[in-house]
Amino acid sequence: MSFDPVVRLADATRVHGDGPQAVHALKGVSLEVAAGELVAVMGPSGSGKSTLLNLAGGLDTPTSGAVTVEGTPLTSLTDGERAALRRRRVGYVFQDLNLIPSLTAAENVMLPRELDGVRARQARREALEALAEVGLEEPDRFPDELSGGQRQRVAIARPQPGAPRSPRSWRPCGSPAGTSCGPRGAAP
Numbered sequence: 001m002s003f004d005p006v007v008r009l010a011d012a013t014r015v016h017g018d019g020p021q022a023v024h025a026l027k028g029v030s031l032e033v034a035a036g037e038l039v040a041v042m043g044p045s046g047s048g049k050s051t052l053l054n055l056a057g058g059l060d061t062p063t064s065g066a067v068t069v070e071g072t073p074l075t076s077l078t079d080g081e082r083a084a085l086r087r088r089r090v091g092y093v094f095q096d097l098n099l100i101p102s103l104t105a106a107e108n109v110m111l112p113r114e115l116d117g118v119r120a121r122q123a124r125r126e127a128l129e130a131l132a133e134v135g136l137e138e139p140d141r142f143p144d145e146l147s148g149g150q151r152q153r154v155a156i157a158r159p160q161p162g163a164p165r166s167p168r169s170w171r172p173c174g175s176p177a178g179t180s181c182g183p184r185g186a187a188p
Contacts, residue, residue: 105139105143
């Protein structure tokens, strides 16, 4: 049985720097992820987990090898095209959350949709639905007015509007109040 993977890494390598100081963060990794498949990336600190997720999510490009998302080779895209692909198709939950402090929870979730040309009213409706889905009841609070668990929920909700089909990438986090840090209630 064959399938079209939504993410494919083929012999992907990432080297930072050159010469004797070069850091081989990822060496020849091949991976295929199907739509709806849950993949856990585990390993000790420094083993290349973040590098793998950065490549799979289009935040970085491989030194060699190939990375494709929904059949699109990421190395063929400009930086702007990769950013658009991340906003529209991948969805990324950052380890440090990357919430904008001057925006409310709802505005943080709305921003990627507005950057894609969705009107503010529609973006807010989608943001409120996504925030309700992750159990956040205070959409008009600023990040510094939210608990750590609530901020995690905002970061998880941010890629949900527009329903990207590709796997979401995230780093493990603690489970606030017994809830999951994965998207839509999935365990990370």
